[in-house]
Amino acid sequence: MEKVIINDQIVNRIDAKVDMNDRGYHFGDGIYEVIRVFNGVLFAAEEHLERLFKSAKKVNIDIPYSKDKIINLVNTLVELNDVETGIVYFQITRGSAIRTHEFPTSKTEPVFTAFTANVEVPEKELEKGVEVITTEDVRWLRCEIKSLNLLPNVLAKQEAAEKNCYEAIFHRDEIVTEASSSNVFIVKNGVVITHPVTSQILNGITRQVVLNLCEENSIRFTKKKYSVLDLMTADEVFITSTTADVMPVIKIDNTVIGTGAPGSVTRNLQSLFREKANKDTKLVV
Ligand code: PDD
Numbered sequence: 001m002e003k004v005i006i007n008d009q010i011v012n013r014i015d016a017k018v019d020m021n022d023r024g025y026h027f028g029d030g031i032y033e034v035i036r037v038f039n040g041v042l043f044a045a046e047e048h049l050e051r052l053f054k055s056a057k058k059v060n061i062d063i064p065y066s067k068d069k070i071i072n073l074v075n076t077l078v079e080l081n082d083v084e085t086g087i088v089y090f091q092i093t094r095g096s097a098i099r100t101h102e103f104p105t106s107k108t109e110p111v112f113t114a115f116t117a118n119v120e121v122p123e124k125e126l127e128k129g130v131e132v133i134t135t136e137d138v139r140w141l142r143c144e145i146k147s148l149n150l151l152p153n154v155l156a157k158q159e160a161a162e163k164n165c166y167e168a169i170f171h172r173d174e175i176v177t178e179a180s181s182s183n184v185f186i187v188k189n190g191v192v193i194t195h196p197v198t199s200q201i202l203n204g205i206t207r208q209v210v211l212n213l214c215e216e217n218s219i220r221f222t223k224k225k226y227s228v229l230d231l232m233t234a235d236e237v238f239i240t241s242t243t244a245d246v247m248p249v250i251k252i253d254n255t256v257i258g259t260g261a262p263g264s265v266t267r268n269l270q271s272l273f274r275e276k277a278n279k280d281t282k283l284v285v
Pocket of ligand 1: 034153178179180181182183202203204205206207240241242243
């Protein structure tokens with residue numbers, strides 16, 4: 001029987017109930033995280049928890065549990081649901097109260113919920129590369145917060161899906177920011193380039209892992225803003241996320257990128273990423 005978490009209780013999914021007045025429903029008033037599970041083990045859990053607490057602070061939600069408590073709960077859920085390759089999703093809303101835009105005046109407890117899903121590594125796409133579109137970034141200016149408000153991201157991803165594309169890359173005016181649910185990197189003359197950490201992007205955990213891998217392996221990289229023209233004329237383009245790993249992009253808006261096949265820098269980072277993911281999640285027997 002599949003289990004989920006509500007607050008600090010692990011219950012059967014069919015018994016799980018969330019209140020109609022939860023501010024997550026009314027306003028998207030909450031924050032979330034998605035952690036990868038490889039080999040039955042959470043990958044980069046501490047980094048995700050750190051980002052969750054940062055997001056919470058920025059929207060004045062007091063998480064009623066410690067990081068360790070959340071990691072323990074989530075680990076137990078992964079074990080009970082027997083997840084080998086998948087994700088755990090969790091969110092915290094401001095809680096349940098009669099609908100008013102401002103924070104509720106009465107003492108309202110945040111509501112923590114979590115579920116797992118079996119999600120395979122997208123091997124075929126990682127091998128071949130994917131096609132994406134570009135679209136105007138119409139989101140708010142606090143994109144560093146992993147908030148539940150994802151309507152612009154949902155609309156952009158739908159636009160991509162309708163064109164049989166994997167992802168939608170956002171640009172604000174002519175500057176590439178990130179994509180609807182991933183970060184974007186280009187490679188030009190052997191240098192990996194990605195948007196710097198500002199409030200216009202989510203600082204992806206996979207992004208941070210990839211930049212650390214560049215550093216450790218003497219792959220040249222720089223964090224700076226770049227244009228749509230730089231994107232379209234790059235030697236290589238790839239996107240990163242918890243579910244997409246290091247995903248090569250071979251076509252954007254029907255324009256072929258580089259040679260039309262995943263490039264050597266992307267390939268190198270893919271294998272370094274896989275090595276690290278396996279090393280960090282293989283249980284030592
Ligand atoms: N999305 N940018 C945005 C807007 C995202 O939603 C995500 C992740 C990322 C990549 O972050 P990370 O490497 O930490 O997964 C960047 C998750 C996977 C989601 O919403 O499902």
